[in-house]
Amino acid sequence: MRWCSRILGVWLLLLAGSSVQAQQTGPGDGDIVARGEYLARAGDCIACHTAPEGRTFAGGRAMPTPFGTLYSSNITPDRETGIGKWTAGDFYKSMHYGRFPDGGLMYPAMPFASYTKVTRADTDAIFAYLKSIPPVNQRNREHELRFPYDNRQLILGWRTLFFSEGEFKPDPTKSAEWNRGAYLVEGLGHCGMCHSPINALGGTSQSDAFKGGLIPMQNWYAPSLTSNREAGLGDWSIKDITDLLQTGISARGVVYGPMAEVVHNSLQYLNDADTKAMAVYLKGIAEASSPPPPSTTLPNTESSLLISLGKTVYDKNCASCHGMQGEGKPPHWPPLANNQSIEMQSAVNPIRMVLNGGYPPGTKGNPMPYGMPPFAGLLSDNEVAAVVSYIRTAWGNRGTPVSARGANELRSAPLN
């Protein structure tokens, strides 16, 4: 997904490294092409490899990263500028090892650290699909990386630290459904690209997988998928999880921001069985023990003042949709009471929702979503901090107050 890929950048330098004839798609290949299209959706290839108003999969999307701007590559079957000369083996090498046909190293914004888990049969299907789409003659744009990040040898170091090659190994102690979900979440879904803490080198360590993190450049917080105090789904019903993944809305909460992109471009297209498998797996990885409650640095008097002002702001601006008791009108107007994304230690997401509002993605299951208005122009920093402090602590919510400064800092957060 491109939001995450912006962290590191992708570099598909398309050298014609092989003289092997490109595979032709012939009669009888319809099944594998259709399966490949489905799997390409699961991998959300389109989010990065298609530019706004650009041709599908022709690349050229700018991806700002802490290291400079990268431009995604053309993965249409054009022989000159795309992957038209690649073989299925070359494609597997790119997905599994993060290497170009000539052996060159890809930047890890191409999520090969996740895609390495994908089976050869599945990468072959995706390749067959990509070979079947219309070729687009569009040359890849040079990346604009700052020194020293323009030196691709640095990737070797990154790989040593953060990349372990290897296809998904099913856990025989778990059900087939759990294993299917794990395969999708850890592999093509590359959920860990956002939902894991990112360190200064732009990598995530295995032991921190799915433990949440702030998405660099975006300033959205991708919550932990293992902690029930964040986006851990341990106490969610399977139906609520599948609703959220497939339609973008659920009785427990609604997706906005970067996750709206994932649902819009990818998850809404997955079939019921795969969605349920992901839900079973995600529910399963939630940890039983909760981390300690978050602590606050705000003095008590400031907190009480904020919360008191916050109730006034809430009753006037928010209660008409979210209810006097934060009960909302789910699934369209999400509940705020007992809503993990409001309570979690990082207040980035609730502050941003108040400032910027947002629409859940338009999906087959929810084609006409209801929107949250942006309040950046209507509320002062103090009022934003107050109302966020209020919803984080009212109705039994166990979050902590936030400061006006915390609200102010997010006014300049990038919006797209």
Next chain:
Amino acid sequence: MFARAAASTAVIVTLAAFDGAAAQTANQPPDTMAARVEACTPCHGNKGEGTSDVYFPRLAGKPSGYLYNQLLAFKSGRRKYPPMNYLLEFLTDPYLQQMAEYFADQHPPLPPVAANDASQEVLQRGQSLVSRGDPQRQIPACGSCHGPTLTGMEPGIPGLLGLRPNYISAQLGAWRYGTRTAKAPDCMQQVAARLTEEDVTAVAAWLASRQAPVNLAPVPKGTYVLPFACGSESD
């Protein structure tokens, strides 16, 4: 704030009307476009009439084709305004079309013409450019595309009345500098590129000083022939 308060009142009234008759819907938002576009109202007003912020335009009554083109342009990032780009990025085109139709169908009254501090000279220059253009500089009269009464034409040409001078000059400036663009042939960019900064100020001041005609509706498609090709009016 007034807009939000009015919106909540409307919600309460709507729910009261449903009370008892359809208990199942009592816990759901109203199944209306008005409720779905509440995200638009703090900046554009409850019925798209505009708000006190001079840079946020009135949407009500503009041709739906024009509004739809703008929504598509914000969605793709062709027209750049991050708060709008962010809101629309993951909505489907058919839904954006419905939003456009919703605001095109709203007809709140135009606000009273605000006091205008432009000099008589500036206003005259504005009037001259709007009604006659400047043939020597190949500037057409605004009315030759936006209609003799400046209320626009279906499906893609907007009316020019009911907008404030700051918004008009900001948009003309954006066309001039190429930060606002539209489908080729990009007629507005061609016209705006021929305007000077003084022209823009004068046109904005004069347009904003106009009283609204009785009938604000854009005229039907094909009512008059455009003086040149325009990508926004292609279908």
